[in-house]
Amino acid sequence: MDNLQSLKRQVEQCLLTHQPNPQETISMYQFHVDFYGHLLSWLKAQSTYPQFYFNLRDSAEKLCAIGKVRSFSEVFSANQFVQQSGFTLIGGLTFDGASCFYLPRLLFQQQQNRLTLSVFIDNQVAFSEEKAAIAPLLDNLARYMAFDDIHSNRLQLIDQAHNQAAWCNMVQSALQALQHTELNKVVLANASDFQCIPALNAKDFLRESELVNTHCYHFLFAQDAERCFVGSSPECLYQRQDNHLITEALAGTAFVHHDTQQNQQQADWLLHDSKNQYENWLVVEGICQNLKHYAQNIDVSPLSIKQLRQVQHLYRQIFVELAPHIGDDRCLQAIHPTAAISGLPQQIAIDFIQKTEKFDRTWYAGTLGFISPQRAEFCVTIRSAIIEHNKIRVFAGAGIVEGSDPLLEWQEIERKAMGLISLLQSTTTQ
Structure with missing residues (x-):
């Protein structure tokens, strides 16, 4: 050093x-x-x-x-500052669109x-x-600290926003809304609270996640010493280089197996399953509709598979040539939250989520990244957790469309949460 x-x-x-x-x-x-x-x-x-x-x-x-x-509570003023100063701002938006950018x-x-x-x-x-x-x-500029091994830490489940029965009831309510309202898709989530013994350092936790959760963004945001938001997200909200923007639709899920043949069978099933194809296309459609007023051209890639450690997803990239003078403020407001984390139509889905879920998402399913004049990049803050003293709250969500099975969706969110929970070797239940 x-x-x-x-x-x-x-x-x-x-x-x-x-x-x-x-x-x-x-x-x-x-x-x-x-x-x-x-x-x-x-x-x-x-x-x-x-x-x-x-x-x-x-x-x-x-x-x-x-x-x-400097700090900015409006994305418009943040973008204006970047263009005038030439500096890079960091931060993002919570799920419900509250802005937090700062120099x-x-x-x-x-x-x-x-x-x-x-x-x-x-x-x-x-x-x-x-x-x-x-x-x-x-x-402290020249100081650093070695990482501690977290494998001996133990987790004990102490509470969940929704247990399995409550989750299944919530999904049933969503399925009824899909039949009787304009709702086409809604993404429901759960929050699981664990006690960690001994207390967990967020930097040690995130470093372990970096080692095993590859092909992901890894992020940490702590506004004070009391709470830290961390995660390893596979999903890009968008990357921008000058007026060229790339975003993506990551929706539709199957499990990853240790057996290579089983894994390939799951991938093949996912690529041809009409329910998952429909869920992914809704995300594409939502992004394209929201960006079309700001774009000179939009192209969508063919459907493919993005494989992670615990799950695999249907994946499409969306290539956008922005119209002149379109800033990151408009891009963020147009794309976030995508149908992959909220649903369609967007506002109806958000209203349903806020009425139905029994917890505040805050930074979960928000976005974090940076803005500069030449480029910007943001991830979607899924596969994430809040670490507070000796407690950790882990989030996971699933897209509900016509044909969704409540119990299968429960299994999906449990598997997604394992991407972080499994980092600690010894996990006990309530």
Whole structure:
């Protein structure tokens, strides 16, 4: 970690020579070093909040940030700030669309073994105050902590928003609504609360998930030291490079088996099952309808399979050429929440969810990522959990369409939740 010591000295020297520019509301300094450590290990040693970590699914890029200089509770103002300043904002939207974007104090961006640190200084605040705010971050800048083994941790189920009987009743209510209302699909979810002995460190938990839940986004967002939202999501909300946007429909599920032949049979069944094909196409249709007003061209890829550790899904990519001057604010509002996590028609599905589910989703089935002028990328925050002291709340959901079987849907959400629960070797029930 000698290079982190080098970074610390460079930042300290920068602060000694910094002269606030009255024409710049915020100053940014960037530093580049080779780095062979793990940013989660660095984040584990930090005591400044908020904390953010984002490991991209389709590249070797990672973002990690601590502290906050500016925050935005509206996605429009966040996008406007990005376009005017040229800086990168991190954050996202909760399931119900509440916006939380911010400019961090320190932002690390890692590509392979090359690390870039951006330090932001608010020139609208007295520089003495800014130095005092940055000082504790510098004290810890070269620190890191080794990961602890979590396999000896034990989980005990203490509560569920819906037990199996309640879940089946909820799905039956959804099936009736599908027959008698305009509802075509609704995605219902469950929350399971576990006690963890000993208490679980979120960074250790997420590192273990990175090792086994491959081909996923891995994310961590903690606004304070009390609660931490973590997850390993297979689903991209969208990637944007200039005016080229890629999004996807990930809906329709089958189990993954250790037996290769059984696994292939499940994949073949999934590709040809009319119920799952219909569920996936509803997601495609919803995204295309919502984006058509902002797009010059939209193309949809053929149906394929995306295989994960516990389950496999039907998968289509959607390629969009955005019209001129369409910003990430409009893209986020048009795409989120997709029919893969809410249903169709969108507002009717959301109303049904809020009336039926017995818990607040908050960041579950929301979206997290980053916005910059040239590019943006967001994941859908499924396969996720909230870690709070010695308790962990694990979320899982399933799309309900005509033909859904309540008991099979229960088995599906239990299997999805196992993607995180199984990271701890010894799990007991209530």
